[in-house]
Amino acid sequence: MEMETIRELQAYGYAFASVFFALILYGYVYHLYTSKKKGGTDYEKYSNMALNDGLDDTPIEKIEPLQEEKQMRSNK
Amino acid sequence: MFHWLEKNPFFFAVGIFVVIAYAGVITILPDFMNSARPVVGTKPYTVLQLAGRHVYIKDSCNACHSQLIRPFKSETDRYGMYSLSGEYAYDRPFLWGSKRTGPDLMRVGNYRTTDWHEHHMLDPASVVPGSIMPHYKHMFSNEADIETAYAEALTVKKVFNTPYDEAGMPKLGTFDESKKIVLAEAKAIVDDMKSPEVKEAFAKGKIKEIVAIIAYLNSLK
Amino acid sequence: MQSSNMINYDYSVAKLFTIATIVFGIVGMTIGVLIAFQMAYPELNNLAGEYGTFGRLRPLHTDTVIFGFILSGVWATWYYIGQRVLKVSMAESPFLMILGKLHFWLYILGVVAVVVTLFMGITTSKEYAEFEWPIDIAIVIVWVIWGMSIFGLIGIRREKTLYISVWYYIATFLGVAMLYLFNNMEVPTYLVTGLGDWWHSVSMYAGTNDAMVQWWYGHNAVAFVFTVPIIAMIYYFLPKESGQPIFSYKLSLLSFWGLMFVYLWAGGHHLLYSTVPDWVQTMGSIFSVVLILPSWGSAINMLLTMKGEWQQLKENPLIKFMVLASTFYMFSTLEGPIQAIKSVNALAHFTDWIPGHVHDGTLGWVGFMIIAALLHMAPRMYKREIYSKKLLELQFWLQTTGIVLYFSSMWIAGITQGMMWRATDQYGNLAYSFIDTVTVLHPYYTIRGVGGLFYLVGFFMFAYNFYKTMTASKVIGEEPQSTSPMAA
Numbered sequence: 117m118e119m120e121t122i123r124e125l126q127a128y129g130y131a132f133a134s135v136f137f138a139l140i141l142y143g144y145v146y147h148l149y150t151s152k153k154k155g156g157t158d159y160e161k162y163s164n165m166a167l168n169d170g171l172d173d174t175p176i177e178k179i180e181p182l183q184e185e186k187q188m189r190s191n192k
Numbered sequence: 193m194f195h196w197l198e199k200n201p202f203f204f205a206v207g208i209f210v211v212i213a214y215a216g217v218i219t220i221l222p223d224f225m226n227s228a229r230p231v232v233g234t235k236p237y238t239v240l241q242l243a244g245r246h247v248y249i250k251d252s253c254n255a256c257h258s259q260l261i262r263p264f265k266s267e268t269d270r271y272g273m274y275s276l277s278g279e280y281a282y283d284r285p286f287l288w289g290s291k292r293t294g295p296d297l298m299r300v301g302n303y304r305t306t307d308w309h310e311h312h313m314l315d316p317a318s319v320v321p322g323s324i325m326p327h328y329k330h331m332f333s334n335e336a337d338i339e340t341a342y343a344e345a346l347t348v349k350k351v352f353n354t355p356y357d358e359a360g361m362p363k364l365g366t367f368d369e370s371k372k373i374v375l376a377e378a379k380a381i382v383d384d385m386k387s388p389e390v391k392e393a394f395a396k397g398k399i400k401e402i403v404a405i406i407a408y409l410n411s412l413k
Numbered sequence: 414m415q416s417s418n419m420i421n422y423d424y425s426v427a428k429l430f431t432i433a434t435i436v437f438g439i440v441g442m443t444i445g446v447l448i449a450f451q452m453a454y455p456e457l458n459n460l461a462g463e464y465g466t467f468g469r470l471r472p473l474h475t476d477t478v479i480f481g482f483i484l485s486g487v488w489a490t491w492y493y494i495g496q497r498v499l500k501v502s503m504a505e506s507p508f509l510m511i512l513g514k515l516h517f518w519l520y521i522l523g524v525v526a527v528v529v530t531l532f533m534g535i536t537t538s539k540e541y542a543e544f545e546w547p548i549d550i551a552i553v554i555v556w557v558i559w560g561m562s563i564f565g566l567i568g569i570r571r572e573k574t575l576y577i578s579v580w581y582y583i584a585t586f587l588g589v590a591m592l593y594l595f596n597n598m599e600v601p602t603y604l605v606t607g608l609g610d611w612w613h614s615v616s617m618y619a620g621t622n623d624a625m626v627q628w629w630y631g632h633n634a635v636a637f638v639f640t641v642p643i644i645a646m647i648y649y650f651l652p653k654e655s656g657q658p659i660f661s662y663k664l665s666l667l668s669f670w671g672l673m674f675v676y677l678w679a680g681g682h683h684l685l686y687s688t689v690p691d692w693v694q695t696m697g698s699i700f701s702v703v704l705i706l707p708s709w710g711s712a713i714n715m716l717l718t719m720k721g722e723w724q725q726l727k728e729n730p731l732i733k734f735m736v737l738a739s740t741f742y743m744f745s746t747l748e749g750p751i752q753a754i755k756s757v758n759a760l761a762h763f764t765d766w767i768p769g770h771v772h773d774g775t776l777g778w779v780g781f782m783i784i785a786a787l788l789h790m791a792p793r794m795y796k797r798e799i800y801s802k803k804l805l806e807l808q809f810w811l812q813t814t815g816i817v818l819y820f821s822s823m824w825i826a827g828i829t830q831g832m833m834w835r836a837t838d839q840y841g842n843l844a845y846s847f848i849d850t851v852t853v854l855h856p857y858y859t860i861r862g863v864g865g866l867f868y869l870v871g872f873f874m875f876a877y878n879f880y881k882t883m884t885a886s887k888v889i890g891e892e893p894q895s896t897s898p899m900a901a
Contacts, residue, residue, distance in 0.1 A: 133214060133215075137211070137674060141670050144670065147195075148194075156195065157195055160662050162577075163662045165576040166497075166648070166659075167652060167658060169653070171422060175571050177572065178571060178572070178573065199575070201583070202564075205583055205587060208583065209591070211670075211673050249536060251534060252468035252534075252538065253468060254538055262759070266837070270834070283623070284620075285539055285618075286619075286623040295847040320848050321848070322851065323851070324451075326459065326466045334463075339608050340610045341609075342609065343605075343608040343609030
């Protein structure tokens with residue numbers, strides 16, 4: 117391929133990806149800041165993951181262990 | 193979609209990877225294809241010069257000396273013609289350096305001689321008063337590793353088609369042939385040197401590191 | 414879950430890496446101080462024959478600090494934070510325990526190999542990637558094991574959502590892996606020819622390409638090690654130690670992506686080629702700035718987390734270390750782009766301003782954050798209070814003074830040198846010979862050495878304090894919820 121064409125493709129690749137990533141990023145910002153109002157997640161609650169991080173503390177959103185894992189854990 | 197991603201570590205990791213990799217492809221790859229072709233007159237290093245280059249790397253000369261003359265008048269006045277991309281076509285690895293504690297060495301072969309280097313390596317401050325460069329006396333007792341240098345030259349010839357053994361280019365041949373060429377090249381340098389230690393060793397067919405590194409430094413033009 | 418009452422977090426791997434952090438910190442920084450003084454007093458090059466010259470020691474300094482001190486710190490905190498924010502103990506999985514220990518011992522083996530080969534002068538010469546191919550392979554294995562241990566722990570977690578610190582650890586893992594692999598593509602010469610040293614290799618890239626890949630790696634990979642995992646630490650330790658939730662968790666999430674873009678996208682605007690229509694170019698430039706903006710969020714977020722709680726800064730030395738660390742983070746992320754401006758770069762490149770810039774970041778931001786992190790972990794890992802608050806206060810001021818001496822002397826040295834290289838007399842001839850620009854720096858090199866020495870002495874005080882905490886300090890009953898207990 118000609119270097120000219122490569123350069124041109126590179127420039128388009130750069131410019132359009134910038135726009136694409138920026139849209140995703142700011143879409144994400146919009147999602148983050150409206151999510152609570154729309155009845156979705158309140159993101160701020162996740163900061164408690166650092167503060168209440170004992171093994172006995174209740175997880176913010178719990179994962180139920182699979183059946184066999186449960187057994188393995190209770191065997192201990 | 194965003195919330196889902198935050199809870200699925202695998203796809204989250206894929207996301208990060210795509211972002212990082214795409215940026216890499218866009219910023220690096222095209223320049224890569226443009227891989228500069230050698231400037232006319234640029235030749236691969238001879239085996240002795242390569243052995244010297246290995247000494248240069250072994251003692252990290254590149255930690256204090258650059259090999260990159262930038263296109264500013266203050267630099268071309270001091271060091272000579274600014275560097276062209278094609279001049280580095282056979283440099284594996286590149287040795288541009290990142291810090292100029294000492295001066296640039298890109299074209300040191302144009303203005304320093306074997307004799308100068310010999311004295312300078314023994315006691316830099318005796319040649320350049322005030323120099324903070326350490327002496328490199330061990331280069332006068334350590335032997336240059338010609339075999340590894342030959343192995344590298346042969347490797348780049350085989351793997352990257354570096355034009356050894358072509359018309360007007362350095363000759364490689366078999367290892368035995370190469371050793372003869374190296375000795376002849378080293379002789380020219382040893383003859384210009386004063387160190388009895390180096391001369392005696394050479395009489396026995398041994399090449400010290402200092403001979404190799406001077407061959408390399410003299411080739412930088 | 415009832416069964417979880419019987420198990421506790423298992424810090425055995427975290428403890429191993431903690432010790433490694435302190436040991437490599439001492440080794441790396443001692444070499445650093447020695448080579449700093451070598452520039453002021455060149456006789457110091459002759460202490461150990463060919464093995465003691467600046468050239469041999471400089472890669473040893475950078476690699477011991479980056480891959481010894483900092484990486485051990487990253488792993489010590491990962492094996493601590495990882496369990497806690499995922500709410501799962503490593504003791505629950507014998508496989509992860511074995512993996513963690515294997516990770517540690519293979520890594521130590523790798524570091525030993527690095528130290529020995531660099532002393533011998535076996536190096537590829539590429540900065541922060543000096544290791545020859547057999548060590549590169551070992552490093553890849555260690556890295557893969559770390560990845561397995563990250564995703565293994567995530568796989569058995571109880572907390573569904575990943576805390577922001579975990580994001581940063583994942584990004585470190587992926588980013589460094591990719592950059593390292595590409596930069597270290599090399600052909601072992603012995604395997605091709607059967608001659609010469611078996612460990613020797615030749616780079617797959619030549620000249621300008623090699624330089625391009627190297628500095629793509631050199632800046633990004635090092636930035637990934639100096640920034641990304643350190644932010645992971647501050648996002649956990651600052652809130653935890655102060656008892657304050659992060660000011661804005663949302664901001665922390667979006668500045669994560671901002672940072673991912675900044676390192677790999679910044680500087681890309683020079684790629685815009687002139688045959689492309691103007692509007693595409695303009696759009697590209699504008700959006701790339703827009704992308705990078707949120708990356709500053711982390712530092713601001715940290716300072717705002719302390720909002721209304723500034724009295725803690727006076728009372729708690731650990732908060733002091735962390736707040737100063739985030740200040741240095743902002744400072745060096747401001748300095749970096751300034752140095753990247755074309756005309757500034759023309760002056761600053763190749764001068765001492767560059768090591769100056771690197772050291773604001775590493776001594777101030779990385780060093781302080783790792784010190785604070787280990788001190789926070791100590792009472793929880795060893796069930797003892799921190800040995801001496803007074804010593805800690807003294808260490809803080811000594812090290813801060815050291816950093817200030819370091820960067821101010823290197824600023825002056827760098828700018829002086831840059832100006833003298835280009836200075837001309839009235840006829841347009843160069844005004845100074847090169848050696849003039851070296852001898853003039855002697856006082857600044859001395860001041861820099863003293864600054865480094867202050868920091869090193871402070872680090873020894875930290876090591877002593879830590880050792881006493883482990884062995885002789887008062888035992889505490891219950892794990893502290895926030896502020897780490899310490900004896901006066």
